[in-house]
Amino acid sequence: MHAGEFPISAELVAKLVAAQFPEWSGRPLTRVTSSGTVNVLFRLGDDLVVRLPRVDWSLGDIETEATWLPWLAPRLPVTIPTPVAAGAPGEGYPWPWAIYRWLPGAVPVEGRLADxxxxxxxxxxxxxxxxxxxxxxxxxxxxxxxxxxxxxxxxxxxxxxxxxxxxxxxxxxxxxxxxxxxxxxxxxxxxxxxxxxxxxxxxxxxxxxxxxxxxxxxxxxxxxxxxxxxxxxxxxxxxxxxxxxxxxxxxxxxxxxxxxxxxxxxxxxxxxxxxxxxxxxxxxxxxxxxxxxxxxxxxxxx
Missing domain, CATH: 3.90.1200.10 (Aminoglycoside phosphotransferase (APH), C-terminal lobe)
Structure with a gap:
């Protein structure tokens, strides 16, 4: 979608997880279908999700969320993401990345709202x-x-x-x-x-x-x-x-x-x-x- 977008594959993500978080190596890894524009998501087992920036101009998102999400969570009326681990550049991938708790639910679609x-x-x-x-x-x-x-x-x-x-x-x-x-x-x-x-x-x-x-x-x-x-x-x-x-x-x-x-x-x-x-x-x-x-x-x- 963008000039300078880094190609991210399941094989790359598996290598990153194995190298930096071996305790989760071998878990099923499934790309999440998403209309998101600046990050790629891979579900890691049943309870985790890996989030990797596609482009260098979105790198600050990882740090912003790590800083503020734990503080905001108890102050909001709905669930928000929980950062679990911070990944570093490696295996040819040039930027920081992160692992979060998986949140269940469906994305609402305009024109098709149930309530x-x-x-x-x-x-x-x-x-x-x-x-x-x-x-x-x-x-x-x-x-x-x-x-x-x-x-x-x-x-x-x-x-x-x-x-x-x-x-x-x-x-x-x-x-x-x-x-x-x-x-x-x-x-x-x-x-x-x-x-x-x-x-x-x-x-x-x-x-x-x-x-x-x-x-x-x-x-x-x-x-x-x-x-x-x-x-x-x-x-x-x-x-x-x-x-x-x-x-x-x-x-x-x-x-x-x-x-x-x-x-x-x-x-x-x-x-x-x-x-x-x-x-x-x-x-x-x-x-x-x-x-x-x-x-x-x-x-x-x-």
Missing amino acids: PLGLAADLAEFVKAMRAVDRVALPGSPPAAYRGGGHSLLDETARNALDGLGGQLDADTLAAAREAWAADLAVPDYAGPPVWLHADLMPGNLLVDPRGRLTAVIDFGTLGVGDPSCDLIVAWNLLTPEARAAFRAALDVDEPTWRRGRGRSLAMALGSLVYYHETNPPFADNARYVIREVLCDLSRSR
Whole structure:
């Protein structure tokens, strides 16, 4: 999916595990099917998962999670990943990697939610808990969240994507998307106190049980503090209109924050559709869903 991506095979992972963690050598090793964009996952036996960066610009995720996940775990209402072991470069693989506890569950799919309202309530509870983290009692300075700055920082991404999507979106949709982005970009950037954020609440980073209720949130590599609208993107990349309204009500989101979140969702989706439309079909499909939901929201509000 990316220039400079390192090729990762089961044979390589088996060699890394055998060399650095011989107690787990010989366990069944199965590649996990995932739409994730910067890491490769291999299930190691029944209770562990190996996570390896594909690209060098995601290497900080391993250290971020090792530092903050154990501290955040008891403060959140759902399960989050538990780091078990830190791997080092070796066997030809150039970067740090990690082993975590395996978390059961299914990734929710936009348009096929078993309990949209229940999931919306669960997501709101998680976001509230993240925002409630006491920054004073932290073990160190909280990092700035990836994309946690002003939504206006996504303007170049959105405009470049709109210029490059002629083959993916029809002219009417492109025109509506330009209008939608311009409208939400006009909202001033956030000027309040930064709050704790997951900062990447995409469907692929959520796990649900057979009832469709949230059981775990994964991939905290982008966590940190910033604009609270950053964790509203899940309202458009996953939820139905009714569930989106319930999510907003549960969080008591004001209009400027809601519009910043909607703008973020649209800009990210436009950029993703340009970048991943050939290499990651599930990611591109989700981007199209976001664009439809944002434009439907706008048409209903008129």
